[in-house]
Amino acid sequence: NAGVTQTPKFQVLKTGQSMTLQCAQDMNHEYMSWYRQDPGMGLRLIHYSVGAGITDQGEVPNGYNVSRSTTEDFPLRLLSAAPSQTSVYFCASSQIIFNSPLHFGNGTRLTVT
Amino acid sequence: QKEVEQDPGPLSVPEGAIVSLNCTYSNSAFQYFMWYRQYSRKGPELLMYTYSSGNKEDGRFTAQVDKSSKYISLFIRDSQPSDSATYLCAMTAGGGNKLTFGTGTQLKVEL
Numbered sequence: 703n704a705g706v707t708q709t710p711k712f713q714v715l716k717t718g719q720s721m722t723l724q725c726a727q728d729m730n731h732e733y734m735s736w737y738r739q740d741p742g743m744g745l746r747l748i749h750y751s752v753g754a755g756i757t758d759q760g761e762v763p764n765g766y767n768v769s770r771s772t773t774e775d776f777p778l779r780l781l782s783a784a785p786s787q788t789s790v791y792f793c794a795s796s797q798i799i800f801n802s803p804l805h806f807g808n809g810t811r812l813t814v815t
Numbered sequence: 816q817k818e819v820e821q822d823p824g825p826l827s828v829p830e831g832a833i834v835s836l837n838c839t840y841s842n843s844a845f846q847y848f849m850w851y852r853q854y855s856r857k858g859p860e861l862l863m864y865t866y867s868s869g870n871k872e873d874g875r876f877t878a879q880v881d882k883s884s885k886y887i888s889l890f891i892r893d894s895q896p897s898d899s900a901t902y903l904c905a906m907t908a909g910g911g912n913k914l915t916f917g918t919g920t921q922l923k924v925e926l
Binding site: 706733735737742743744745746747750760792794796798801802803804806807808809 | 817819821823847849856857858859860861864866903905912913914916917918919
């Protein structure tokens with residue numbers, strides 16, 4: 703009963719490095735999304751997807767790329783990391799039906815130096 | 816100004832107390848309101864879901880929505896140390912998956 707699995711749990715990057723945060727869900731959810739959580743800012747939506755091959759931008763998409771080749775996986779790519787991207791990143795998924803709750807992973811804590 | 820405002824706390828109460836957590840919002844299109852609970856170093860989990868104005872009760876938890884005042888509340892009765900967490904309000908206009916979150920209120924219930 704894994705739910706939403708995020709890897710890695712922790713990561714330290716240098717400015718300018720790239721990396722991919724992994725997210726996988728085993729609930730056959732159509733909808734997947736990435737949020738970042740910062741003190742005083744709450745959870746902010748970065749990108750989301752309503753199914754394989756379909757992605758769209760959220761509130762704070764700059765500096766991030768996503769793709770959705772399968773229903774299960776929704777990786778988030780940082781192209782050239784900046785200190786402003788230091789944050790806790792959460793992946794969440796749900797069914798695409800009315801009132802379906804979001805299921806969150808346990809987050810990736812990213813520090814960019 | 817943020818669309819959703821929430822006092823960050825921390826709020827510290829003794830075990831058994833009634834806790835009141837609140838959010839205000841500015842977007843009158845919001846109709847669906849949620850409360851998520853987030854334990855330290857974990858992802859948020861859905862606690863309560865309400866539609867439009869009114870009250871909804873689930874065990875020790877009651878969610879209240881006052882759309883005329885753009886104000887929502889979560890009440891926790893007989894609070895327990897296991898209720899110590901951050902509580903985030905969230906809302907959406909169309910009942911879909913794109914939620915707007917408050918910043919969260921940190922609650923500590925002390926023995």
